[in-house]
Amino acid sequence: MKHGSRLALFHYWVAFGVFLPSVLLGAWQMLMRSPLPAPLDDSAAYYASVTLHGSAMAYVVTTFFTMGFGYAVATTSLGRPLRGMTAAWIGFAICLIGTLMTVTAILSGRASVLYTFYPPLLATGWYYGGAFLLIAGSMVWVVLMILNMRAWRRDNPGHPVPLSMFAITATAMLWAWAASGVLVELAAILLPRAFGWSDLIDAALGRTLFSVTLHAIVYFWLMPAYVAFYTLVPAAAGGRLYSDTMGRLTFIMFLVFSLPVGMHHLLMDPEHGSGFKFLQSALTFLVALPTLLTVFSICASLEIAGRVRGGRGLFGWIKALPWQEPMVLAVGLSLVMLGLGGFGGLINMSYAMNSMIHNTSWVTAHFHLIFGGAVVIMYFAIAYEMWPRITGKALASKRMARLQLWLWFWGMLITTLPWHITGLMGQPRRVATFDYTDPLIAPMSPLVIISVLGGLILLISAILLIVILVRSHFSQSAAGEAMRYALAVNPPVIVPRTLNSFGLWNALVLVLMILAYGYPIGQFYFLKSHSVPAIGAVSSLDGRGEP
Amino acid sequence: MAGEEGSSSKPDTSWSRVSWSLLAGVFIVSFFIGFFVLGRFQQNSPTLGTWAAICRAIGISTGVGPAAEPQPPLQMPTRIAWTQGTLARIASGNEHQGAFIALNCVVCHGEHGVSSSSLIPTLAGMDAAVIFKQLDDYRSQKRLWGVMSAIATSLNDRASADVAVYFAHLPGGLPQTAGEGLPVGGHSLRQGDPTIRLIYVGDPERGIPPCAACHGPSAQKPGAPALRGQHTAYIERQLTAFAQGARKNDINEQMRVIARELTPNEMHAVAAYYGDANLEGSKR
Numbered sequence: 001m002k003h004g005s006r007l008a009l010f011h012y013w014v015a016f017g018v019f020l021p022s023v024l025l026g027a028w029q030m031l032m033r034s035p036l037p038a039p040l041d042d043s044a045a046y047y048a049s050v051t052l053h054g055s056a057m058a059y060v061v062t063t064f065f066t067m068g069f070g071y072a073v074a075t076t077s078l079g080r081p082l083r084g085m086t087a088a089w090i091g092f093a094i095c096l097i098g099t100l101m102t103v104t105a106i107l108s109g110r111a112s113v114l115y116t117f118y119p120p121l122l123a124t125g126w127y128y129g130g131a132f133l134l135i136a137g138s139m140v141w142v143v144l145m146i147l148n149m150r151a152w153r154r155d156n157p158g159h160p161v162p163l164s165m166f167a168i169t170a171t172a173m174l175w176a177w178a179a180s181g182v183l184v185e186l187a188a189i190l191l192p193r194a195f196g197w198s199d200l201i202d203a204a205l206g207r208t209l210f211s212v213t214l215h216a217i218v219y220f221w222l223m224p225a226y227v228a229f230y231t232l233v234p235a236a237a238g239g240r241l242y243s244d245t246m247g248r249l250t251f252i253m254f255l256v257f258s259l260p261v262g263m264h265h266l267l268m269d270p271e272h273g274s275g276f277k278f279l280q281s282a283l284t285f286l287v288a289l290p291t292l293l294t295v296f297s298i299c300a301s302l303e304i305a306g307r308v309r310g311g312r313g314l315f316g317w318i319k320a321l322p323w324q325e326p327m328v329l330a331v332g333l334s335l336v337m338l339g340l341g342g343f344g345g346l347i348n349m350s351y352a353m354n355s356m357i358h359n360t361s362w363v364t365a366h367f368h369l370i371f372g373g374a375v376v377i378m379y380f381a382i383a384y385e386m387w388p389r390i391t392g393k394a395l396a397s398k399r400m401a402r403l404q405l406w407l408w409f410w411g412m413l414i415t416t417l418p419w420h421i422t423g424l425m426g427q428p429r430r431v432a433t434f435d436y437t438d439p440l441i442a443p444m445s446p447l448v449i450i451s452v453l454g455g456l457i458l459l460i461s462a463i464l465l466i467v468i469l470v471r472s473h474f475s476q477s478a479a480g481e482a483m484r485y486a487l488a489v490n491p492p493v494i495v496p497r498t499l500n501s502f503g504l505w506n507a508l509v510l511v512l513m514i515l516a517y518g519y520p521i522g523q524f525y526f527l528k529s530h531s532v533p534a535i536g537a538v539s540s541l542d543g544r545g546e547p
Numbered sequence: 548m549a550g551e552e553g554s555s556s557k558p559d560t561s562w563s564r565v566s567w568s569l570l571a572g573v574f575i576v577s578f579f580i581g582f583f584v585l586g587r588f589q590q591n592s593p594t595l596g597t598w599a600a601i602c603r604a605i606g607i608s609t610g611v612g613p614a615a616e617p618q619p620p621l622q623m624p625t626r627i628a629w630t631q632g633t634l635a636r637i638a639s640g641n642e643h644q645g646a647f648i649a650l651n652c653v654v655c656h657g658e659h660g661v662s663s664s665s666l667i668p669t670l671a672g673m674d675a676a677v678i679f680k681q682l683d684d685y686r687s688q689k690r691l692w693g694v695m696s697a698i699a700t701s702l703n704d705r706a707s708a709d710v711a712v713y714f715a716h717l718p719g720g721l722p723q724t725a726g727e728g729l730p731v732g733g734h735s736l737r738q739g740d741p742t743i744r745l746i747y748v749g750d751p752e753r754g755i756p757p758c759a760a761c762h763g764p765s766a767q768k769p770g771a772p773a774l775r776g777q778h779t780a781y782i783e784r785q786l787t788a789f790a791q792g793a794r795k796n797d798i799n800e801q802m803r804v805i806a807r808e809l810t811p812n813e814m815h816a817v818a819a820y821y822g823d824a825n826l827e828g829s830k831r
Contacts, residue, residue: 273604273607274586274603278582283573283574520606
């Protein structure tokens with residue numbers, strides 16, 4: 001195994017190693033809040049578990065997976081060893097230490113603040129310190145991606161940067177911008193309070209800073225899936241990418257549009273004016289552009305593949321696609337979930353409609369369907385695609401891999417569709433127990449039970465994933481294929497400088513961020529302060545609690 | 548364009564120009580809608596001043612509510628307060644003048660202030676302050692009854708005092724009960740008759756004070772009518788009206804609170820006690 005491959009593999013294994021227990025926690029949480037009897041039926045344990053599940057899935061799994069994917073793409077797409085290997089391992093170590101601190105703090109019961117850790121909820125400093133290290137450590141990866149792209153461009157003047165590398169660098173920049181909000185919140189607000197250097201906590205400022213991160217982070221999670229859509233899927237389907245330029249534009253638009261929009265998470269926030277809420281809500285709608293562009297490009301690329309394989313007629317090409325390939329199957333299932341979740345998202349981001357579903361289980365359902373469904377299923381497909389390239393061993397069983405993908409798809413639908421409905425019925429999120437004998441809540445009961453079944457299916461699928469990956473890792477049959485990135489129908493020969501670099505786009509982001517967030521954040525420093533006493537996190541697992 | 552990257556070329560400047568202009572356009576349009584149009588017109592009609600609307604869009608509370616929204620009127624049970632001034636104004640009423648005004652009342656309240664209908668109260672001998680307050684309540688729509696509202700509206704303060712004094716001094720109506728003692732065992736929770744207990748002792752468990760503390764016999768509060776000899780059906784109907792909130796001109800809401808606690812049977816029993824029992828001296 002090459003050194004670069006080992007780096008990627010370590011990242012992947014941390015990601016998937018954390019993934020399985022987190023799915024288990026999720027399944028238990030669903031059982032716990034359902035009318036069915038659950039082991040360890042305790043609210044304090046529930047909130048600790050939600051914090052662990054959320055922190056692990058949102059920060060650990062995604063960050064490690066994307067970093068690993070980035071390193072793999074950098075080495076394979078540029079066709080040369082990674083520059084800064086030592087720094088990469090140091091970054092990995094920092095992130096790992098951060099993860100261990102975070103997990104330990106949550107397990108100790110002194111960090112039940114949910115993964116959004118909104119103040120004035122306050123956790124132990126170890127939790128915030130761990131989160132800070134994890135996120136700050138990933139900045140090493142950000143810098144390495146940018147440096148590697150720059151170095152390659154310098155060494156290959158006039159040549160377009162391969163789309164996959166261009167996309168992963170866009171992802172890195174997006175993450176740097178996105179993480180700035182939460183890093184500032186941690187360093188300036190939460191850590192000083194957790195260490196007792198200040199008594200009060202500005203809750204509204206904390207929420208606002210977190211909102212800078214909160215939407216862009218979703219696109220950071222999403223980006224590996226999109227990189228796979230553009231660069232791996234057409235190759236796996238045996239065709240070509242419809243347009244290289246559309247791909248570049250898509251990733252550029254994600255970089256620009258996913259950042260100055262986070263306030264649509266604060267549409268019900270009392271501290272912000274309606275004007276900024278509307279402004280960011282309107283900017284949010286622009287994110288639909290790259291999404292629709294992607295759906296179009298990917299369908300077009302798949303159609304090319306289908307017709308190359310002999311598909312005829314209006315829909316004949318769909319049947320002709322190699323559905324036995326996990327990557328092709330995954331993209332089909334992913335697009336279905338992306339479509340359903342996307343329509344739900346339009347409601348979340350609409351200034352007026354949001355009030356119907358704000359803080360209900362609709363929101364939980366939405367991000368599970370989009371992230372846990374559409375995105376994570378592509379993570380699986382990427383893993384199945386990359387495992388043989390990295391380990392040099394053939395995938396244990398494509399049939400099992402397909403079964404695993406189908407189980408995840410149905411599990412996620414069965415879990416989240418009932419949540420959407422209970423959300424519309426008014427079921428709040430982040431609540432541990434419900435009185436299902438109450439006539440107002442009783443009608444939710446069967447829906448909640450159905451979603452528990454979905455959770456069980458998801459758990460089975462997650463176990464199957466690990467089994468497949470472990471079996472492949474230790475299998476005897478060798479496979480020596482190199483990574484295959486899709487060629488475009490018209491491979492890029494000359495690309496305008498603006499589509500081969502990020503200077504213009506980062507300048508646009510900077511200006512938009514100042515316009516969209518300058519006043520909403522600045523007001524807390526100059527006009528109003530909303531410092532309130534912090535509330536110690538609810539306690540230990542036995543539920544006794546401590547101040 | 549030359550293959551050499553970095554060499555300034557036309558496509559680059561146009562990418563840059565187009566991107567900046569497109570985003571500026573989107574931003575300006577959203578800004579205009581968010582800060583001017585929506586803030587000002589979001590309820591289909593201008594509810595805020597332009598400046599207040601912009602302030603709200605920015606997130607600065609200007610301390611004003613929506614200007615054009617109708618505010619519900621403050622609910623006051625009555626306009627009357629029992630001040631020295633009010634009592635003096637009533638006492639200054641001219642009985643002789645009142646007799647003329649009272650000609651408007653005889654159709655319902657009887658030639659001599661004694662009503663022959665069980666749902667219309669007898670006025671002869673009723674405290675002048677009580678009549679004065681009810682007339683003012685009718686006038687200000689605090690107590691609602693079609694005919695009485697119409698008549699009271701035609702009277703002014705002065706005329707109300709006159710007619711109130713006239714009826715108060717009219718003999719042969721409600722009996723004078725001042726100085727009357729309590730019935731045997733009346734002031735005790737061990738009183739056997741539940742109705743008498745309710746009237747003279749009340750029911751502390753339900754927060755009901757004794758009726759007699761305000762309505763007599765033997766005690767009187769300003770504005771509270773003496774009930775001895777009043778029509779049973781009338782008293783009962785008023786209790787029901789208070790309980791259901793149809794009548795709400797009791798100054799401290801005391802009658803609404805008490806009546807809500809009474810069962811229909813208790814209302815009837817209390818009304819019957821005042822109206823029918825112990826009627827010595829009264830003329831029906």
